[in-house]
Amino acid sequence: MRITAKANSNIALIKYWGKRNSDLNLPAVGSISVTLEGLSTQTTTRFETGLQNDRLLLNGKKESGPALVRITRFLDIIRNTSGVSLKASVESNNNFPTAAGLASSASAFAALAASASKAAGLNLSDAQLSELARRGSGSAARSVFGGYVVMHRGERPDGSDSIAEPLAEKNFWDIRLCIAITTEKAKTINSTVGMTQSKASSVYYPAWVDTAETDLAEMRSALLAKDFQKVGELSEYSCLKMHALAMSGRPGVVYWNGTSVEVMHAVQSLRQTGIPAYFTIDAGPQVKVLCLPEDENRIKVMLQEIPGVLRVLKTRPGDGVQIIEATE
Ligand code: PMV
Numbered sequence: 001m002r003i004t005a006k007a008n009s010n011i012a013l014i015k016y017w018g019k020r021n022s023d024l025n026l027p028a029v030g031s032i033s034v035t036l037e038g039l040s041t042q043t044t045t046r047f048e049t050g051l052q053n054d055r056l057l058l059n060g061k062k063e064s065g066p067a068l069v070r071i072t073r074f075l076d077i078i079r080n081t082s083g084v085s086l087k088a089s090v091e092s093n094n095n096f097p098t099a100a101g102l103a104s105s106a107s108a109f110a111a112l113a114a115s116a117s118k119a120a121g122l123n124l125s126d127a128q129l130s131e132l133a134r135r136g137s138g139s140a141a142r143s144v145f146g147g148y149v150v151m152h153r154g155e156r157p158d159g160s161d162s163i164a165e166p167l168a169e170k171n172f173w174d175i176r177l178c179i180a181i182t183t184e185k186a187k188t189i190n191s192t193v194g195m196t197q198s199k200a201s202s203v204y205y206p207a208w209v210d211t212a213e214t215d216l217a218e219m220r221s222a223l224l225a226k227d228f229q230k231v232g233e234l235s236e237y238s239c240l241k242m243h244a245l246a247m248s249g250r251p252g253v254v255y256w257n258g259t260s261v262e263v264m265h266a267v268q269s270l271r272q273t274g275i276p277a278y279f280t281i282d283a284g285p286q287v288k289v290l291c292l293p294e295d296e297n298r299i300k301v302m303l304q305e306i307p308g309v310l311r312v313l314k315t316r317p318g319d320g321v322q323i324i325e326a327t328e
Contacts, residue, residue, distance in 0.1 A: 001118065002045075002119065002326070003116075004115060007040060008143060010036055010107075012033045012282065014215050016030070018208065019138070022192075029212035030151055031138075031139075032150050034149070036177065041107035041108045051089065054087045074116075088119070090116070105140060142164040148166070148167040149166055151164040170317035176292065176295075177289065178288070178313070179287070179314075181310045197253065204245045205245065218234055233278065243255065259309060262308060263287040263306055263309065270302065275291075276291065278290045
C-alpha cells in the first residue's frame with residue numbers, strides 16, 4: 001500500500017527538554033502543547049520490492065546523509081514490528097521552514113509514523129502511534145493528537161507509558177498564535193544535541209527535572225479553566241526556563257537571534273499597554289506569540305513592523321494526524 005498521512009506541528013506551552021533514555025527517546029519531563037493548524041507535513045510511504053536502500057525525498061530534494069539515516073532507523077522499528085523487510089520510498093513535504101524551530105520534526109515524525117505503519121500493514125491505536133512517533137522525535141508524540149495535548153514522562157523502562165494524550169479538543173478554547181519568522185535558515189544545533197549538553201553539564205538540570213511536575217499541574221488547571229493570563233504567564237516562564245537551561249550548559253546554546261530578543265521585548269511592552277500577549281520559543285529563533293482572537297490582527301501588524309521580522313504566520317489549535325490517501 002501507498003499511504004499518505006498529514007500531521008500538524010505543535011508548540012509546547014510547557015516544554016520538554018532532556019531525555020531519561022536516549023535509545024528509546026524517553027523524555028525526562030512531561031510537556032503540554034497545542035497542535036497548530038496549517039503548519040503541516042504531508043508524507044507518503046511505500047515499501048517496495050527492488051529497493052536496495054530506503055529513499056527519502058524531502059521537500060522535493062533527494063536526501064542522503066544524516067536525514068536518511070534517521071529515517072532508516074525509524075523505519076527499522078516498523079520493519080521489526082511488522083515483519084516487512086522491504087525498503088521504503090518516503091516522500092515528505094513541509095509547508096513551513098524546516099528545522100528552524102517550528103517543530104518540523106514533530107509534524108514530520110507524526111506523519112511518517114502514521115503513513116509508514118499503515119503502509120507496513122500495522123493498525124496502531126492512537127496511543128501506539130504516539131509511542132512510535134516519539135521514537136522519531138519527542139515532540140512528534142504530541143502531534144498525533146489535535147487541540148491541547150499532554151505528553152507523559154512515563155516511568156516504565158520500555159517507554160510504553162511515555163506517550164501523549166488529548167487534554168482538550170481544538171474547539172474547547174479559541175486562542176491564536178502569531179509566529180514571527182526571523183530567519184529562513186536551518187538551525188545549527190539540533191534539540192537532541194542541546195538536550196544532551198544541558199543534561200551532561202548544566203547545574204540547572206536537576207532543578208529543571210525536579211520542578212517539571214509542578215509546572216505541568218499548574219498549566220493543566222489554567223488551560224482547563226481557560227485562564228488566558230495564567231496560561232500565557234506559565235508559557236513564557238517555561239520557555240525562558242528551558243532556554244536558561246540550554247544556555248547554562250558547557251558549551252551553552254543560544255537558539256535566539258537578535259530579532260527574537262526584540263520580539264520578546266515588544267511582546268512584554270505590549271502587555272504594559274493592556275493587550276494580553278505572551279511569547280514562547282522552541283529550539284530555534286522563531287517567536288510564537290499567544291493571543292486572543294480579537295487581538296490577533298493588530299499583534300500581527302505590530303510584529304511585522306519589528307526590524308528583522310521577515311513575515312508573520314497566523315495559526316490556531318488544529319487537528320491531529322490523519323491518513324489522507326491510501327492506494328494499492
Ligand atoms: O522533540 P524534539 O527533539 O524536536 O525536541 C523538542 C524540544 C522543544 O521543541 C524545544 C520543546 C518541546 O517540548 O517541543
